[in-house]
Structure formats: structure tokens, C-alpha cells
Amino acid sequence: MTIATGLWDDRPVPLIELDGVSHAYGERAVLRDLTLRLEEHRIGVVGGNGSGKSTLARLLNGLVLPTAGRVRIDGLDTAHEGHQVRRRVGFVFTDPDAQIVMPTVGEDVAFGLRRLPRAEADRRSREWLERFGLADLCDHPAHLLSGGQKQLLALASVLVTEPDLLVMDEPTTLLDLANARHVAHLVAELPQQVVMVTHQLHLLDGFDRVLVVDDGRIVHDGPPADSLAHYEALVG
Amino acid sequence: MRFLYRPGSSPLHRCPAGAKLLLLVAAGVGLVLLRDPLPASAALLAAVLLYPVASFGPRVLWQQARPVLPVLVVVGVLHGLSASWPGAYVTVVGLLALVLLAALVTLTTRTTALVDVVVRVLRPLRIVGVDPERVGLLLALGVRSVPVVLDLAAEVREAQHARGLAASPRAFAVPLVVRSMRHADALGEALAARGVDD
Numbered sequence: 083m084t085i086a087t088g089l090w091d092d093r094p095v096p097l098i099e100l101d102g103v104s105h106a107y108g109e110r111a112v113l114r115d116l117t118l119r120l121e122e123h124r125i126g127v128v129g130g131n132g133s134g135k136s137t138l139a140r141l142l143n144g145l146v147l148p149t150a151g152r153v154r155i156d157g158l159d160t161a162h163e164g165h166q167v168r169r170r171v172g173f174v175f176t177d178p179d180a181q182i183v184m185p186t187v188g189e190d191v192a193f194g195l196r197r198l199p200r201a202e203a204d205r206r207s208r209e210w211l212e213r214f215g216l217a218d219l220c221d222h223p224a225h226l227l228s229g230g231q232k233q234l235l236a237l238a239s240v241l242v243t244e245p246d247l248l249v250m251d252e253p254t255t256l257l258d259l260a261n262a263r264h265v266a267h268l269v270a271e272l273p274q275q276v277v278m279v280t281h282q283l284h285l286l287d288g289f290d291r292v293l294v295v296d297d298g299r300i301v302h303d304g305p306p307a308d309s310l311a312h313y314e315a316l317v318g
Numbered sequence: 319m320r321f322l323y324r325p326g327s328s329p330l331h332r333c334p335a336g337a338k339l340l341l342l343v344a345a346g347v348g349l350v351l352l353r354d355p356l357p358a359s360a361a362l363l364a365a366v367l368l369y370p371v372a373s374f375g376p377r378v379l380w381q382q383a384r385p386v387l388p389v390l391v392v393v394g395v396l397h398g399l400s401a402s403w404p405g406a407y408v409t410v411v412g413l414l415a416l417v418l419l420a421a422l423v424t425l426t427t428r429t430t431a432l433v434d435v436v437v438r439v440l441r442p443l444r445i446v447g448v449d450p451e452r453v454g455l456l457l458a459l460g461v462r463s464v465p466v467v468l469d470l471a472a473e474v475r476e477a478q479h480a481r482g483l484a485a486s487p488r489a490f491a492v493p494l495v496v497r498s499m500r501h502a503d504a505l506g507e508a509l510a511a512r513g514v515d516d
């Protein structure tokens with residue numbers, strides 16, 4: 083099942099604002115004075131190991147709070163309105179094993195809907211399991227899934243809550259090429275705004291904007307081809 | 319994997335989780351109070367016969383029983399030598415019946431259904447500051463984490479073999495604990511991202 087891509091144009095995209103944002107873990111400065119306004123549908127983030135990409139991603143749902151400056155999602159401050167922010171921002175991590183929190187496939191998808199009436203939660207879970215080809219595995223123990231299926235489950239479990247923004251931190255790094263493509267294909271069809279950190283540069287084809295991070299700074303910001311050329315030059 | 323829910327549509331699968339847990343507790347209390355060979359034998363027979371009712375074959379039954387057999391043998395011999403052999407029979411048969419019945423409950427009940435029962439039972443404790451939802455979540459996370467930690471253990475052991483290290487408990491435990499803690503950190507982060515603390 084595919085989602086009508088026409089939704090793209092109708093759906094209002096949240097406005098992500100970083101205002102003089104810095105972050106330090108203890109003494110170690112990891113992000114330095116970032117000011118950004120992100121309002122495109124597809125935003126990529128690339129950069130070397132330890133450059134601060136994961137920290138930047140985590141700032142967007144308040145998992146990490148800035149040590150200076152402000153992060154706002156549609157005007158909601160992640161430091162003071164983290165609860166509302168996380169309701170609107172879904173997050174997909176690199177390692178699916180760590181983000182599947184329930185023993186079986188169906189239970190994990192339903193977990194995000196635990197505040198809804200059971201029948202409604204079941205109906206919506208089933209819909210997403212079907213969309214991701216996991217319906218037959220509903221009662222299957224999550225740990226017996228393949229790596230690719232696990233990441234699909236993680237993605238379904240986040241999308242079932244219908245977030246407005248999906249942040250993904252290297253979601254395909256642990257997957258083989260076929261599974262990485264499958265995940266990228268599903269993500270490409272989503273109506274939501276997506277911010278994706280990745281090392282698999284081909285996944286950024288068709289993105290609106292790509293940020294290049296180096297040593298805690300945005301050293302380049304532009305369309306994919308442009309940014310990737312800059313990134314390659316940087317790596318040397 | 320033992321102890322994990324196996325989907326099915328048997329009468330036992332359809333029986334409500336609360337009823338199954340209640341019967342399990344009743345069987346436990348009954349066996350302790352009666353302490354007699356007859357009820358103990360009857361309980362074991364009932365447990366064994368319930369497996370086919372849940373459409374599980376002898377293999378599944380054996381998988382549940384095997385890990386506890388060594389312990390039961392030790393308990394039985396100690397009990398027989400120190401007290402009486404009929405007493406040993408009652409203890410061993412009663413324990414085995416309870417293990418098989420408890421396994422049957424987990425095999426035929428989704429974790430979330432069991433957790434819901436626990437949450438309901440604990441609800442009165444809210445007045446003394448217990449958060450039943452939190453306890454339920456911890457239970458479910460515990461069930462989910464068992465296979466993850468077993469996988470980590472297998473990986474650590476493999477890594478040691480690959481490096482030609484002899485099996486030393488410390489060289490095994492340290493990396494396993496470190497990796498388990500890293501996993502726990504990541505899990506905590508994922509829970510926060512999924513709105514658990516909100």
C-alpha cells in the first residue's frame with residue numbers, strides 16, 4: 083500500500099527553529115552557536131563521526147536540551163514544552179533492538195497508543211502493520227525478526243502515533259543494501275517532514291536541503307548535490 | 319524461546335488472563351496447604367493434560383520442564399534424606415506441576431494481557447505511592463530484555479573465542495555488564511522519545 087504523495091503539498095510542515103544553540107557534555111563543547119530555520123519537507127544531515135549529528139537530532143525532540151539558546155518546534159520550546167514536542171516529533175534510532183520496548187511485534191506498535199481505548203489502538207496498529215508488511219508477524223516475538231524487519235517495526239511503532247516530524251538518526255546504518263532501500267522507499271512516501279542523519283549519501287537524493295556538520299558547526303547548507311560535493315571535499 | 323507467548327486459538331488462549339493467573343495462584347496455595355501426594359499427583363497430571371488442550375505437543379512440555387529438572391532432583395534428594403521420601407515426592411511433584419502451569423499461562427497469554435492484570439491488581443496500592451502502570455511497564459521491559467541480554471552474552475562469548483581467550487568468568491562478565499548497561503541507556507532514551515515520562 084502506498085500513501086498518496088499528493089498529501090505532501092497540503093500538509094503544513096512544522097517550523098524548526100534553532101536560535102543561538104550550543105550544547106556541551108560537561109566541559110566538552112559539541113555544538114557551537116547554531117542558528118537555523120528548517121521548514122522543508124526533506125532535510126538531510128551529514129558529517130564525520132563525532133561531529134555532533136546525533137546531538138543535533140536529539141535536540142529536535144528534547145531528548146537533549148541546549149546548554150545555551152533555544153530550540154522550538156512550531157513555537158513549542160523543547161526545554162519547557164518537551165511533552166507536547168515529543169507528541170509531535172517521532173524519533174527513529176540507529177539500533178532497532180534498543181527502541182523496540184515490547185516483547186511482540188503487535189504489542190510494540192500498540193505501545194505508542196497505550197492511552198487510547200484498546201479497540202481503537204488495535205485498529206490503528208493493524209493498519210500500520212499491514213502497511214509495512216508485518217501483519218502476519220503480529221504475535222511474533224520481536225527478537226526473532228531480521229534486522230531489516232526490526233527497523234521496519236521501529237518505524238511503524240513511531241508512525242502509528244502520527245507525528246508531524248520524523249527525526250531519524252542513521253536509521254539504515256545497520257541494514258544491508260536491500261533493507262536500507264526498502265526503508266528509504268517507505269520514508270520517501272511519508273507525508274511528514276523528515277530530518278534524516280545518514281552516511282548513506284544516496285538516500286539523500288530528492289531531499290530539499292542537506293546540512294553538513296563538522297566539529298559542532300554547520301559548515302555547509304544547500305541542495306543535496308551541492309552539500310555532498312562540499313562534504314566530499316571536506317573529507318578530502 | 320521458552321516462556322514466551324505462542325499465538326493460538328485454543329480454549330486456554332481465549333481464557334481471560336486474570337482467570338488463568340487466579341487459578342495458578344489457587345493451585346499454588348492449594349498444594350502448599352494440602353501437602354499430600356494425591357493432590358500433588360493430580361495437579362501434575364492436570365498440568366500435563368492441559369498442554370494438548372492448548373495444542374502444544376510433548377516437545378513444548380519438555381522444553382518447559384527440562385531446565386528445572388536438575389534443581390528438582392537436588393531438592394528431592396535433600397528432602398528425602400533430611401525428612402521423608404513421601405514428603406520429597408510431594409514437594410518435587412508439586413513444584414513441577416506449578417512450573418508447568420505457570421509456563422502454560424505465559425505460553426497462552428500475551429505479555430500485555432498479563433501486565434494489564436498486574437496493573438489492575440496493584441491499583442489499590444496507588445494510595446501508598448505505587449505507580450501500577452510503571453510496575454507493569456517494567457515487567458514488560460523485563461520480558462523484552464531477556465532475549466536481548468542473551469544475544470549480548472552470546473556475542474561476548476563469540477568475541478572471546480575469536481580472540482582466543484580462555485573462558486574466564488570475569489572476562490565474560492565485565493563486557494556483558496558494560497554492554498547491558500549501554501543497552502539500558504539506549505532503551506531509556508527510546509522510552510523517553512516514545513513519551514513514557516510525559
Ligand SMILES: Nc1ncnc2c1ncn2[C@@H]1O[C@H](COP(=O)(O)OP(=O)(O)O)[C@@H](O)[C@H]1O
Nearest residue numbers: 107110112129130131132133134135136137138
Ligand atoms: N552522553 C554523552 N556524554 C558525553 N559525551 C558525549 C555524549 N554523547 C556524545 N558525546 C560526544 O559528543 C561528540 C558528538 O557526538 P554525536 O553527537 O554523537 O556525534 P555524531 O552523531 O556526529 O557521531 C562526540 O565526541 C561524542 O563522544
Ligand SMILES: [Mg+2]
Nearest residue numbers: 135136137251
Ligand atoms: Mg551519531
